[in-house]
Amino acid sequence: MIALIQRVLRASVQVEAETVGAIGPGLLALVAVEPGDGPAQAQRMADRLLGYRVFSDDEGRMNRSLRQAGGGLLLVSQFTLAADTRSGMRPSFTTAAAPEEGEREFNRLVGICRGLHPEVETGRFGAHMVVKLVNDGPVTFQLRA
Numbered sequence: 001m002i003a004l005i006q007r008v009l010r011a012s013v014q015v016e017a018e019t020v021g022a023i024g025p026g027l028l029a030l031v032a033v034e035p036g037d038g039p040a041q042a043q044r045m046a047d048r049l050l051g052y053r054v055f056s057d058d059e060g061r062m063n064r065s066l067r068q069a070g071g072g073l074l075l076v077s078q079f080t081l082a083a084d085t086r087s088g089m090r091p092s093f094t095t096a097a098a099p100e101e102g103e104r105e106f107n108r109l110v111g112i113c114r115g116l117h118p119e120v121e122t123g124r125f126g127a128h129m130v131v132k133l134v135n136d137g138p139v140t141f142q143l144r145a
Helices: 039-051 099-116
Strands: 002-015 018-023 026-032 062-064 072-077 120-122 130-144
Touching: 002 039, 002 072, 018 072, 018 120, 026 039, 026 099, 026 130, 039 099, 039 130, 072 099, 099 120
Parallel strands: 026 072, 072 120
Antiparallel strands: 002 018, 002 026, 002 130
């Protein structure tokens, strides 16, 4: 499981011009599921998303997690993060989970996060989404479970 996280002042996701998820300050996580990901990877990713220290402490150091700083978590499925781009001029998606597996494990991640954090929003799996964000920093990291 891969997540590209961005510390944001606000973020939202729309499907067919309808806002389906939105947060104020917090983290936007674009998430890809890889073949073989399961409960252990979903749990590890949830722990990393909520515990990764990307928010400033009183001294201005990135020393606080989403759990400590508070704020929202917007989870958006993005299978293209798992693409193999090492050769050619077109990405290969053989390194991404099949849609059924991807949806199952993405939903597992969402459920775990919702059980651990009070503000979790999502996009819509498999839909064409428009993601809007105001990156704070900018701060962007790639996490792997």
